[in-house]
Amino acid sequence: MSLAMLNDTHATGVAQWLSDAGIPFRENFSLARISQIKAGGTPRLFVQPQNMSLLCRFLAYLKQHSIGWIVIGNLSNLLIRSGELNTIVISLKEFRDIDFMDGYVCVGAGVLLPVLAREMETKGYAGFSGLYGVPGSIGGGIFMNASCYGNAVSDYLIDVTFLTEDGDIRVLKRDELSFSWRKSAFHDRFRRCIIVEARFSLIKNEMAVDKLKLTDAHVNRSLYQESAFPNLGSLFATRNIYGEIASHFPVYRALLLCIRIVLHLMPGDRHANFARLATSMTRWYFDIRDTDKVGLSGKTINCVINKGGAEADEIVGFVRNLQGKLQNCVPLEIEIIDRIE
Ligand SMILES: Cc1cc2nc3c(=O)[nH]c(=O)nc-3n(C[C@H](O)[C@H](O)[C@H](O)COP(=O)(O)OP(=O)(O)OC[C@H]3O[C@@H](n4cnc5c(N)ncnc54)[C@H](O)[C@@H]3O)c2cc1C
Known part of the structure; x- marks a missing residue:
């Protein structure tokens, strides 16, 4: 289906329709x-x-007029x-809304x-504390099956309500949504659908394990993750960026081994020392x-940062250049939308 360009006439028409329908929008x-x-x-x-x-109603209107749209969460x-x-x-x-x-x-x-x-x-329920430091929304979290410190969004999920492009309402159970690491059926089968709400099981956290996790999550994040500059979390979809690169470049692998x-001879925090040395070497x-304006975090090469005032296109250019240098050996975790009208 070819989508209409939102020219001045269209934009005015849509804005008028939104005003009449009472839907908030910004130009x-x-x-x-x-x-x-x-x-x-x-x-x-x-x-x-x-x-x-x-x-x-809005989706039906957009479909009727063949107007293109995308949905965003918290842009993280x-x-x-x-x-x-x-x-x-x-x-x-x-x-x-959060309704218990x-x-x-x-x-x-x-x-x-x-x-x-x-x-x-x-409220003393289990399964979410690890996600405390993930700055996404429930919609984006389900889309990505966000996870951290042993908690994944899909762990306690019962079902997801979403709208198809045609505005039909569907409800699917967790097992029907093909969750895996950083993936869900919303990446492919239900790509143009909009997640509107989700239900999660409430399991009492008798051992209070999660409370500890919440504290740990906070401390660990500030130690090992970029916090000084705006960023999008992990740039590449891997749990071990250096190991992943090493498996493709033999000389690099030897340097990493060195x-x-x-590290065994160095005093101090081994994790922090490794991060510093591996980042510099890479x-x-x-x-x-x-x-x-754009660079990599000092804490890991798996995080691109906006050092101040960088435009999206500059960041995209930096990331594409980096991918080229790494010969595209690791897939991106962040999503880049650079080909839209
Ligand atoms: C500092 C930092 C730390 C992070 N740490 C982690 C981490 O530990 N673990 C982790 O998994 N991720 C992490 N992330 C990445 C990010 O927070 C997650 O991927 C999160 O799930 C994205 O959610 P979002 O709402 O920001 O989605 P967005 O970034 O806005 O969108 C992501 C995708 O989801 C789609 N989407 C969003 N909402 C909906 C919806 N309602 N219906 C259908 N599709 C939708 C968008 O179209 C897009 O394709 C981190 C990011 C940052 C900035």
Whole structure:
């Protein structure tokens, strides 16, 4: 299906329709203001429906007029190109209800994972504390099957309610959504669908293990993860970036082995020392140079940072260049949308 360009006439028509329907929207709203890496284009229309029936109506309207759209969560894994965007951007930030019921909790797609983790922990329920430091929404978290410190979004999931592109409502159980590491059926089978809410089982956390995790999650993150500069978390989809690169480059592998041997002789925190040495060696080996505005974290090469004022296109360029130097040996975890109208 070819989608209509959102020219001035279209934009005015859609804006009028949204006003009549009572759906909040903003014109020429820079995504850099809300994205976690502080970069992203400027959609002519940024729409925030408040509930499912309004969202259904809006999708039906867009389909009827063949107008293109994308859905975003908290923009913590997504980099959208710079400049004006004719594609409508839909945010579910207003879907923020958390309803505790008998044996389960129903959570809107716009609820942030740290908010849910804190709420579950406070009420003594298991399974979410590890997700405290993941700055995504429930919608984005389910899409990515976000996980951290032994808790994955899908662990206690009962089912997900979502809308198809045609605005039909569907509810599928966890086992029907093909969850695996950082993946779900929303990557392929249900790619153009919008997650609106999810239900999770409530399991009492009798051992209070999660409470410990919440504290650990906080401490560990500040030690080993980038916190000084805006970023998108892990750049590449791997649990072991250095090991992954080493498996493709024999000389690099030998250098990494030398670092591991040297580590035994060094005083101090072995993890931090390894990160520092492996990062420096990797930068040197592949001749990776920061620009004035974009670079890699000092704590890991698996994190691209906005050093200040970088546009999305500059960050995309940096990432593409890095991928080239690594000969595309590791897939990206972040999602780049640079080919939209
Ligand atoms: C500092 C930092 C630390 C991080 N640490 C972790 C970590 O430990 N573990 C981890 O797994 N991730 C981590 N991430 C990555 C990120 O937070 C997760 O991938 C998160 O799940 C993305 O959610 P989001 O709401 O920000 O989605 P976005 O980045 O906005 O979107 C991601 C994808 O989800 C889709 N999407 C979003 N909402 C919906 C919806 N309602 N319906 C359908 N599709 C939707 C978007 O279209 C897009 O394709 C980290 C990111 C940062 C910035």
